[in-house]
Every structure is written in C-alpha cells, then in structure tokens.
Amino acid sequence: MSKSRAVLVEQLSVADISRVIEMAWEDRTPFEAIERLYSLNESMVIQLMRSHIKQRSFKVWRERVSGRKTKHSMRRSPEVSRGYCPTQYKQR
Numbered sequence: 001m002s003k004s005r006a007v008l009v010e011q012l013s014v015a016d017i018s019r020v021i022e023m024a025w026e027d028r029t030p031f032e033a034i035e036r037l038y039s040l041n042e043s044m045v046i047q048l049m050r051s052h053i054k055q056r057s058f059k060v061w062r063e064r065v066s067g068r069k070t071k072h073s074m075r076r077s078p079e080v081s082r083g084y085c086p087t088q089y090k091q092r
Helices: 003-010 014-025 031-038 042-052 055-065
Strands: none
Touching: 003 042, 014 031, 014 042, 014 055, 031 042, 042 055
C-alpha cells in the first residue's frame, strides 16, 4: 500500500473501518459510495479488507464482489436505486 493510502486508512477510527468493511460486504453498496464517504477508492478498500479480515474471509469476499455489477455505479442497472435491500433494515 502506498504511503498516501496508508495514511488515509490510519486516519480512520475503528468504527469507520468497521463501517467500511460492512459497506464492502453489502451487495448493493457501490465502491463509489465508500469513496464518497471515506475517500477510499476500490483498490484502497481491497487493501483495507485484506489487512482487517481473515484471509479466508477476504478470498470469499473477493470472489463475491468480482464482476458484481451492483458494486460499481456505472455498471449497475438503473432499477437499483438504493444501497440496501428493502428488508434489510426492517424492525422484526
């Protein structure tokens, strides 16, 4: 990781790192949203994930997001207008 990337990640709080990891796992949250909120581009998110989650979890995550259209704003369908599933945040 380059020095500027490392500085950005080091400046994040534990709560911010946790939220970035959560957003990266969400299918409908594009990398552009993470960049807008935390100034971390896709490659920086990949490095953050590599260094903050278990190796096997990282491999599963990379397989999951590789080629997933909803992780990139330009590739996603216009029908996907929100960053989460309608049932994701409903009270039970």
